[in-house]
Amino acid sequence: MDIRRLGAEEKFPMDLLLLADPSKKSVEDYIKRGECFIAEISGKVIGVYVLLPTRPKTVELVNLAVAEEMHGKGIGKLLVMDAINTAKKRGYKTMEIGTGNSSIGQLALYQKCGFRIIGIDLDFFIKHYPNEIFENGIQCRDMVRLSQDL
Known part of the structure; x- marks a missing residue:
């Protein structure tokens, strides 16, 4: 597997980006301002992440996704570590x-990679997303914020 920065002339893997964030508007906004990296196997994109500078010396991992057929193979952890x-x-x-x-x-993965929970943005997904989101039989309402000193 190769992980590299997406070239300026290459198309963003929107299908993967939308797996992690169902708001096309949000994704389109932050991919313009951040750096997009892809993971490939034999030329096929199987993972993606986006880094977005937010404050001096601070960057946010705003999107991380792995193709559904590749789940459970440790690719998410490799992308986070990259x-x-x-x-x-x-x-x-x-x-x-x-x-x-x-x-x-995702919460488990990020903590395994050294991130700590630093706060919760209550009702973030209710306020900023037009449609209800459900995962694991739970309504996605709140944004859990995590951080790591590098």
Whole structure:
């Protein structure tokens, strides 16, 4: 598997980006301002992440997705670790992530990768998304914020 920055002339893998964030408007906004990285196997894109600078020396991992047929193979963890290493090389001191309260697998993954919960943005998904989101039989209402010193 190869992980690389998406070229300026390449199309964003919207199908994957929308797996992690169902708001096309939000995705289109932050991919213009951030850096998009893809994971490929034999030329096929199987994963993606987006880094977005938010404050001096702080970057947010705003999107992380793995093709559904590739779930359970450790690719998500490899992408998170690549994002951390990329951010360190670029001189960032802090990485942040936000995910839904219903995203149980993602919450576990991020904590396994060294992130700590620093806060909750109550009703974030109710206020900012037009349609209800359900995962794991739980309504996604709140944004759980996590952070890691790099």
